[in-house]
Amino acid sequence: MSENVLVVENLATTFHTKGxxxxxxxxxxxxxxxxxxxxxxxxxxxxxxxxxxxxxxxQPRTNVEVTGSVLLNGHQMVGxxxxxxxxxxxxxxxxxxxxxxxxxxxxxxxxxxxxxxxxVRLGMPxxxxxxxxxxxxxxxxxxxxxxxxxxYPGQLSGGMRQRVVIAIALACSxxxxxxxxxxxxxxxxxxxxxxxxxxxxxxxxxxSVILVxxxxxxxxxxxxxxxxxxxGRIVEIGTTxxxxxxxxxxxxxxxLESSPRVSNASHTRLQAIPGRPPNLLKLDQGCAxxxxxxxxxxxxxxxxxxLEETGTPGHLFACWNPLTTKIGA
Amino acid sequence: xxxxxxxxxxDKPEKRDPLGPLFWVCVGWATLTILASLLANWxxxxxxxTQDYTALNQGPTLHHLxxxxxxxxxxxxxxxxxxxxxIGVGFGAMAIGFGIGAxxxxxxxxxxxxxxxxxxxxxxxxxxxxxxxATIAILSFWVPRALPKIIVVIxxxxxxxxxxxIRTATLNVAAKDYVVAAKVQGASDRRxxxxxxxxxxxxxxxxxxxxxxxxxxxxxxxxAFLGLSVNPPTPxxxxxxxxxxxxxxxDPWLVIFPSLALCLFLxxxxxxxxxxxxxxxxxxxxx
Numbered sequence: 001m002s003e004n005v006l007v008v009e010n011l012a013t014t015f016h017t018k019g020x021x022x023x024x025x026x027x028x029x030x031x032x033x034x035x036x037x038x039x040x041x042x043x044x045x046x047x048x049x050x051x052x053x054x055x056x057x058x059q060p061r062t063n064v065e066v067t068g069s070v071l072l073n074g075h076q077m078v079g080x081x082x083x084x085x086x087x088x089x090x091x092x093x094x095x096x097x098x099x100x101x102x103x104x105x106x107x108x109x110x111x112x113x114x115x116x117x118x119x120v121r122l123g124m125p126x127x128x129x130x131x132x133x134x135x136x137x138x139x140x141x142x143x144x145x146x147x148x149x150x151x152y153p154g155q156l157s158g159g160m161r162q163r164v165v166i167a168i169a170l171a172c173s174x175x176x177x178x179x180x181x182x183x184x185x186x187x188x189x190x191x192x193x194x195x196x197x198x199x200x201x202x203x204x205x206x207x208s209v210i211l212v213x214x215x216x217x218x219x220x221x222x223x224x225x226x227x228x229x230x231x232g233r234i235v236e237i238g239t240t241x242x243x244x245x246x247x248x249x250x251x252x253x254x255x256l257e258s259s260p261r262v263s264n265a266s267h268t269r270l271q272a273i274p275g276r277p278p279n280l281l282k283l284d285q286g287c288a289x290x291x292x293x294x295x296x297x298x299x300x301x302x303x304x305x306x307l308e309e310t311g312t313p314g315h316l317f318a319c320w321n322p323l324t325t326k327i328g329a
Numbered sequence: 330x331x332x333x334x335x336x337x338x339x340d341k342p343e344k345r346d347p348l349g350p351l352f353w354v355c356v357g358w359a360t361l362t363i364l365a366s367l368l369a370n371w372x373x374x375x376x377x378x379t380q381d382y383t384a385l386n387q388g389p390t391l392h393h394l395x396x397x398x399x400x401x402x403x404x405x406x407x408x409x410x411x412x413x414x415x416i417g418v419g420f421g422a423m424a425i426g427f428g429i430g431a432x433x434x435x436x437x438x439x440x441x442x443x444x445x446x447x448x449x450x451x452x453x454x455x456x457x458x459x460x461x462x463a464t465i466a467i468l469s470f471w472v473p474r475a476l477p478k479i480i481v482v483i484x485x486x487x488x489x490x491x492x493x494x495i496r497t498a499t500l501n502v503a504a505k506d507y508v509v510a511a512k513v514q515g516a517s518d519r520r521x522x523x524x525x526x527x528x529x530x531x532x533x534x535x536x537x538x539x540x541x542x543x544x545x546x547x548x549x550x551x552x553a554f555l556g557l558s559v560n561p562p563t564p565x566x567x568x569x570x571x572x573x574x575x576x577x578x579x580d581p582w583l584v585i586f587p588s589l590a591l592c593l594f595l596x597x598x599x600x601x602x603x604x605x606x607x608x609x610x611x612x613x614x615x616x
Contacts, residue, residue, distance in 0.1 A: 056513060062442050090515040103506035107528045116524075117514045168514065 005208045006032040011068035024050040026232045037209045039219030042229035057085040093176045094169035099185040100161035104153035111149030117171040136167040159190035231288035238315030248322035355597035366412030375403045377410040407564040414565035418549040419542040425484025430491030438499035452489040460486040468557045498530040532609030539602030543595040566591040
């Protein structure tokens with residue numbers, strides 16, 4: 001494999017609030033190779049979205065502190081000016097947002113929104129940009145793109161809008177596509193279409209993709225590697241297969257057991273994770289999951305486990321009492 | 330044949346004017362009032378200060394359609410010329426208010442940070458102080474009073490109001506994903522302000538502008554009523570009402586007609602502003 005598209009090292013995002021510092025992302029490290037799809041899962045508030053926005057370099061302008069390093073194709077994205085980041089946005093990393101209803105400018109024709117990017121970033125002349133925009137609309141599977149070019153976002157359905165958002169993201173052929181819950185706002189049949197589209201485009205254009213989601217069904221078949229996040233930290237990382245079949249961290253199992261399966265008998269109760277995600281303001285020195293963990297021991301409450309590789313290469317987890325039994329293998 | 334009727338029935342609702350006929354009546358009346366005062370010099374009416382001693386304190390007649398005052402001046406002419414002052418103050422002051430308040434509001438709402446905190450606190454402090462008291466105080470001592478001074482004072486007094494409305498609207502839009510999306514597509518701050526934020530706050534701005542003009546005109550009326558607007562004999566709607574109030578019981582038309590001109594114009598502006606706001610508002614919901 002050639003050089004990594006993305007190398008994240010010890011990345012931490014802390015929000016300074018009136019109640020004290022909130023470590024929304026704490027010491028995250030991972031890397032992403034070319035043409036790889038990485039899934040990031042975790043329940044609400046686990047720091048998935050903050051992590052993806054921090055990698056993009058999108059933080060609020062105030063009260064936030066980012067440390068660590070994000071290397072995007074070798075370019076540092078942390079601690080650099082907005083102008084510096086702007087050079088790499090769109091051309092090297094692009095983003096697909098959660099809600100297609102709000103991620104398009106409602107008063108601008110969709111075609112215009114695509115060729116704006118082409119003209120501003122690539123300096124394309126007007127006609128060429130329009131032709132390319134129509135080509136992109138066709139690429140993302142929008143029927144009769146010449147007509148849709150001059151439609152307003154309000155005239156398109158949710159699925160169509162998300163296709164347009166993807167077309168905009170692809171405009172400058174980035175090497176990394178960041179998709180933050182790209183299908184949450186869509187209904188189930190459209191979800192599959194959009195995910196298949198992202199996968200197909202990833203292969204066609206040789207991109208890498210980061211798929212942030214809380215839906216395990218989404219990541220199961222479409223990602224090569226998986227990161228499980230809890231309270232702003234990575235608790236388990238490995239190939240999707242390893243994480244699903246041979247997870248070691250109790251939180252991962254709890255997460256998997258809490259999602260419905262077709263193989264379960266009907267009316268089976270889902271196994272909810274007891275308790276609530278921790279208050280990031282009041283994290284103690286132990287494992288953040290310990291208060292909700294069935295396997296927690298004294299040590300778990302006192303000392304935080306670090307990510308360690310044991311057994312399978314590339315499969316890391318942070319737990320003092322890792323699970324050993326394989327399930328559903 | 331039956332097919333044709335079915336088609337025309339289906340087509341009908343689409344052709345319905347979403348703004349309604351009353352909106353266009355208001356637009357018509359407001360335009361008429363503005364045009365009349367703009368073109369007052371060329372209209373076949375008397376000068377507002379010409380006195381007709383054969384007709385003092387006269388009710389409406391054929392010669393003086395809306396009657397004359399105690400100095401024999403034609404009320405219609407004075408209303409039309411008076412519109413120049415009233416409408417001029419309305420538009421002029423709002424031009425100043427928007428010229429300063431709107432760019433500032435957009436900028437601070439988009440940049441946030443310390444600048445936003447400072448500017449917003451100052452504006453809110455200014456808002457806490459009643460604008461009418463401030464304008465009365467300034468205009469009482471800044472003599473001789475003239476139209477430009479009145480416009481500047483009211484205009485500056487309206488800056489915090491405009492700032493607050495525009496800042497709030499911009500904050501709302503700036504939090505939307507499409508603004509973040511534009512940013513990660515590499516759009517410059519200037520581009521985001523002009524192409525993403527401005528068009529989206531425009532509906533709010535335009536309706537607030539119209540309502541603001543109406544408010545300023547009535548404020549000028551209030552100042553004129555206190556004798557703090559332009560000096561006589563120059564007419565404005567406000568000082569016409571002020572001058573005539575002493576003879577209200579004997580010559581009511583002297584108060585009624587300028588009040589009517591003022592009320593109708595303000596009503597039209599408010600209605601247009603309100604209609605436009607709800608017209609732009611529903612676009613998202615409708616779909």
